[in-house]
Amino acid sequence: MLIDTHCHWDASEFGDAGGHLRAQAQARGVSLCVVPAVQVSNFESVRRWAHTYGDAYALGIHPLFALDATEAHLSQLDQALGDLAGDPRLVAVGEIGIDGFVPWLQTPGAKVKMHAIYRAQLRLARKHHLPVVLHVRKSADVLLKHLRELPVVGGIGHAFNGSVQQAQAFVRMGFVLGFGGTATFETAVRIRRLAATLSHTDLVIETDGPDIPPHWIYATELQRSAGMAQGLNSSVHLPEIAQVVANLRGVHVALLAAQTCANAKRVLPKLDALIDTSL
Numbered sequence: 001m002l003i004d005t006h007c008h009w010d011a012s013e014f015g016d017a018g019g020h021l022r023a024q025a026q027a028r029g030v031s032l033c034v035v036p037a038v039q040v041s042n043f044e045s046v047r048r049w050a051h052t053y054g055d056a057y058a059l060g061i062h063p064l065f066a067l068d069a070t071e072a073h074l075s076q077l078d079q080a081l082g083d084l085a086g087d088p089r090l091v092a093v094g095e096i097g098i099d100g101f102v103p104w105l106q107t108p109g110a111k112v113k114m115h116a117i118y119r120a121q122l123r124l125a126r127k128h129h130l131p132v133v134l135h136v137r138k139s140a141d142v143l144l145k146h147l148r149e150l151p152v153v154g155g156i157g158h159a160f161n162g163s164v165q166q167a168q169a170f171v172r173m174g175f176v177l178g179f180g181g182t183a184t185f186e187t188a189v190r191i192r193r194l195a196a197t198l199s200h201t202d203l204v205i206e207t208d209g210p211d212i213p214p215h216w217i218y219a220t221e222l223q224r225s226a227g228m229a230q231g232l233n234s235s236v237h238l239p240e241i242a243q244v245v246a247n248l249r250g251v252h253v254a255l256l257a258a259q260t261c262a263n264a265k266r267v268l269p270k271l272d273a274l275i276d277t278s279l
């Protein structure tokens with residue numbers, strides 16, 4: 001059994017194919033996916049997805065949408081987290097965080113806003129006693145700085161790309177680190193070393209579909225400019241990602257699956273009941 005701890009199944013890239021692909025992933029052993037929201041307008045679609053396909057979801061405002069976020073949106077998030085507190089499929093606040101890479105978010109004004117939206121959502125996670133799913137892109141230290149001031153119960157540092165020291169700092173704060181498509185590229189030396197050496201208690205696996213394709217469906221810039229389509233990444237590819245991470249760690253994939261499922265359930269405790277009832 002595998003858990004995809006991060007797949008945006010409601011993304012428009014999937015069109016009508018989502019249900020079919022989800023069934024394919026299920027047939028390949030992916031029993032559960034966590035579907036994070038990115039902005040208030042997709043809260044309902046991730047909730048509906050989770051209830052339709054037996055998955056889990058998170059509600060939050062992604063840093064790429066932080067500039068559009070308003071006080072009213074934060075109140076809507078607060079309200080939704082309260083109204084849906086009894087929903088066993090709502091497992092976290094997410095996807096939230098800070099993006100230190102996208103150029104238009106690196107101006108002083110954009111940073112102030114993005115940091116404020118992140119902090120407001122850490123406060124909501126604390127208020128509603130929920131873990132968080134973090135977007136970490138060239139932002140590990142600043143995410144940690146805010147977390148030290150506003151600690152939460154824990155969660156997942158998704159698509160983690162930081163150093164060993166940063167990884168350990170997240171672990172000390174109750175987090176595990178998510179590994180996915182990037183780890184399948186031989187050039188991702190630092191991420192692969194981290195995936196290979198972290199304690200078995202500190203990692204989970206994810207696809208981040210439809211983003212971050214693994215190397216076997218990745219089209220290079222040259223191929224794309226020649227008209228080759230970018231392959232569609234989804235939880236369907238999780239078994240191969242699990243195999244890559246297992247190979248890096250020198251363990252059998254079944255052991256990696258068991259370890260990463262246990263870790264996902266530990267940091268997102270509501271997953272436990274979902275998996276037991278689906279058996």
Ligand SMILES: [Zn+2]
Pocket residue numbers: 006008036095208
């Ligand atoms: Zn994401």
